[in-house]
Amino acid sequence: MDEGDDIHIGRHLQRRRRLEIVFVAAGLLCLILGMLTLVTLFAEMARQGLPRLGIDFLSRYPSRHAELAGILPAWVGSLAVMVVTAATAVPLGVGAAVYLEEYAPRNLITALIEINLTNLAGMPSIVFGLMALGIFVFEFGLGRNILTAGLTLALLILPIIIVTAREALRTVPDSLREAAFACGASPWQALRDHVVPAAGPGILTGIIIGLARAIGETAPLIALGAVSFVSFLPESPIRGEFPFISFDWLSAPFTALPVQMFNWTTRPDPDFRANAAAAAFVLVAMALAINGLAIWLRHRMRREARW
Amino acid sequence: MSVSTRLFHCLLCLPCLLPGNLGARPLVTVDGSSSVYPITEAAAEDFQNLRRRTIWVTVGISGTGGGFRKFCRGEIDIVDASRPVTDEEARRCHANGIDFFELPIALDALAVVVAHDNPLGEIGVAELRRIWEPAAQGRIMSWRELGKGLPDRPLALYGPGSDSGTFEYFTAAIVGRARASRGDYTASEDDNLLVTGVAADPSALGYFGLAYYLRNADRVRALAVRPPAGGDAILPTPDNVRAGRYQPLTRRLFIYVKQDAARRQAVRDFVDFYLEHAAELVDEARYVPLDADHYRLLRARFRAQSIPAGDGGGR
Numbered sequence: 001m002d003e004g005d006d007i008h009i010g011r012h013l014q015r016r017r018r019l020e021i022v023f024v025a026a027g028l029l030c031l032i033l034g035m036l037t038l039v040t041l042f043a044e045m046a047r048q049g050l051p052r053l054g055i056d057f058l059s060r061y062p063s064r065h066a067e068l069a070g071i072l073p074a075w076v077g078s079l080a081v082m083v084v085t086a087a088t089a090v091p092l093g094v095g096a097a098v099y100l101e102e103y104a105p106r107n108l109i110t111a112l113i114e115i116n117l118t119n120l121a122g123m124p125s126i127v128f129g130l131m132a133l134g135i136f137v138f139e140f141g142l143g144r145n146i147l148t149a150g151l152t153l154a155l156l157i158l159p160i161i162i163v164t165a166r167e168a169l170r171t172v173p174d175s176l177r178e179a180a181f182a183c184g185a186s187p188w189q190a191l192r193d194h195v196v197p198a199a200g201p202g203i204l205t206g207i208i209i210g211l212a213r214a215i216g217e218t219a220p221l222i223a224l225g226a227v228s229f230v231s232f233l234p235e236s237p238i239r240g241e242f243p244f245i246s247f248d249w250l251s252a253p254f255t256a257l258p259v260q261m262f263n264w265t266t267r268p269d270p271d272f273r274a275n276a277a278a279a280a281f282v283l284v285a286m287a288l289a290i291n292g293l294a295i296w297l298r299h300r301m302r303r304e305a306r307w
Numbered sequence: 308m309s310v311s312t313r314l315f316h317c318l319l320c321l322p323c324l325l326p327g328n329l330g331a332r333p334l335v336t337v338d339g340s341s342s343v344y345p346i347t348e349a350a351a352e353d354f355q356n357l358r359r360r361t362i363w364v365t366v367g368i369s370g371t372g373g374g375f376r377k378f379c380r381g382e383i384d385i386v387d388a389s390r391p392v393t394d395e396e397a398r399r400c401h402a403n404g405i406d407f408f409e410l411p412i413a414l415d416a417l418a419v420v421v422a423h424d425n426p427l428g429e430i431g432v433a434e435l436r437r438i439w440e441p442a443a444q445g446r447i448m449s450w451r452e453l454g455k456g457l458p459d460r461p462l463a464l465y466g467p468g469s470d471s472g473t474f475e476y477f478t479a480a481i482v483g484r485a486r487a488s489r490g491d492y493t494a495s496e497d498d499n500l501l502v503t504g505v506a507a508d509p510s511a512l513g514y515f516g517l518a519y520y521l522r523n524a525d526r527v528r529a530l531a532v533r534p535p536a537g538g539d540a541i542l543p544t545p546d547n548v549r550a551g552r553y554q555p556l557t558r559r560l561f562i563y564v565k566q567d568a569a570r571r572q573a574v575r576d577f578v579d580f581y582l583e584h585a586a587e588l589v590d591e592a593r594y595v596p597l598d599a600d601h602y603r604l605l606r607a608r609f610r611a612q613s614i615p616a617g618d619g620g621g622r
Contacts, residue, residue, distance in 0.1 A: 061352075061355075061360075062352075063352055064345065064348055064349050064352060064591075144382075225338075225367065225369075227336075227338070227365040227366060227367035228344070228348075228366060228367055228368050229344075229348045229351055229352075229364075229365065229366035229367075230365050231351070231352060231355050231360070231364075232355065232360045232363045235332075248332075252332075253334070253363070253365045263368075266497045266498075266499060267499075268498070268499065268502075268518070268519055268522040268523065269522070
């Protein structure tokens with residue numbers, strides 16, 4: 001190798017290193033821009049909303065006087081809708097994923113279903129709202145209430161849950177299934193005791209992503225007819241007399257946090273913007289709480305998984 | 308069994324518990340115009356506080372047209388309306404066996420607004436018509452086309468969307484036919500957006516309800532409107548509205564109560580409370596109350612449940 005080649009390679013190396021630095025800088029800039037926007041928005045929300053936030057704000061009913069208004073019916077409504085959504089979407093979604101991944105034959109129909117699921121996961125939420133309005137409200141006559149809202153959001157997140165749950169099931173090594181079969185387990189036993197628990201953390205992640213999306217949805221709820229002014233709570237699910245559990249709350253009219261926020265931002269009185277910011281803060285906190293619960297559960301499940 | 312398996316089993320069982328019985332509760336459902344919403348919301352708030360939430364009142368916003376659609380399907384008890392019921396809506400309601408009481412509850416005016424640094428002080432109904440009629444679309448694009456002495460500035464128009472009663476009333480009063488309007492303007496159901504848009508642009512012109520104007524008088528300025536028959540231009544002040552001078556842009560706001568619903572104690576109590584306190588509530592919402600006698604009469608007649616349905620158009 002003569003000296004000329006050395007210099008040549010040296011230059012090449014230098015150029016590639018420079019390119020590397022430029023790329024890292026560009027990437028860092030993108031990250032900083034994204035984070036800055038997020039931090040600015042969050043800080044602005046906190047600055048506007050935090051002075052309003054307190055026990056009173058969480059425990060009061062909405063009012064036309066900004067300083068007296070609270071979000072009790074809104075967060076209770078959001079929570080109730082989430083309970084219905086989770087109770088419907090999780091078993092349906094996980095069930096469908098398990099069937100598609102573990103039992104269903106690979107043919108044209110399952111391929112079609114697969115394509116449609118991926119498409120549905122990217123569908124604008126208003127489409128689900130209008131569909132639910134046509135089917136649940138007008139066709140089935142279920143009314144505009146917590147039940148229909150929960151079912152609608154369940155449909156909305158169902159594809160997300162199915163797709164991620166299938167991914168999770170796919171990552172479970174076949175050796176685990178074969179080991180279970182070798183010990184004489186039926187497919188159902190293998191699934192129940194080994195495959196699904198092993199995929200548990202991944203499935204849970206999908207569920208949480210779905211729920212976190214559902215809790216912030218406004219458009220389908222407005223299409224369905226979440227009303228703007230609700231200053232009462234749905235019936236309690238627990239009763240003093242037999243049978244102690246009541247499902248009357250499912251048919252109650254409701255409002256939800258995003259709907260309440262939307263209503264407040266359209267008011268002429270600027271004081272309500274502080275209320276909207278405070279409500280946004282609570283919504284973010286609820287979404288974070290859901291995520292936190294998920295991380296904790298996932299952690300526990302991972303510890304349990306021994307194989 | 309592990310926690311996750313137990314969790315999985317629990318979740319599988321949950322949907323079996325879902326169907327609940329749809330029990331009847333003392334519930335009053337109101338929906339409709341966003342213009343009437345502040346009054347009804349105030350009534351609902353005070354009423355529920357007074358009754359310690361033993362009666363539930365929900366108030367929605369879906370526009371006068373949207374409200375009547377729900378009303379005529381029998382979904383709601385009361386509709387907030389910023390214009391009288393149309394013949395077609397009344398027909399549809401009757402076809403579904405829904406009769407109603409018409410209760411005028413307030414006066415409202417539509418303010419025609421410009422930015423503070425716009426030199427224009429008044430405008431005639433004829434000019435408004437030339438700006439807003441469907442034929443103006445794509446043609447009347449500059450202030451100069453409206454008359455001598457006006458600058459050659461692009462005309463930026465702002466108005467409410469087509470589901471709002473304000474839109475219907477304005478087009479009927481100015482163009483002469485409800486819903487006949489040019490389409491190339493910034494339309495929004497959110498009046499705040501209209502205020503912001505007009506305030507920021509010296510060549511903008513917009514229209515919306517008086518209440519929004521009064522709350523934002525520091526940001527936009529209302530034009531005095533010359534009636535079509537000639538005479539002085541009139542400013543949309545509460546006094547001019549009450550005296551019926553600000554024409555043709557003064558309108559009545561209504562609630563329509565389903566007759567069958569009015570037989571329910573909860574609905575009757577709510578409407579009675581509404582009429583009893585209407586003057587204060589309307590005033591607080593920045594609209595113009597009707598005479599105290601009017602409310603007293605209306606209340607007495609509603610109590611006797613003898614108000615004739617659909618007694619006609621605006622004043």
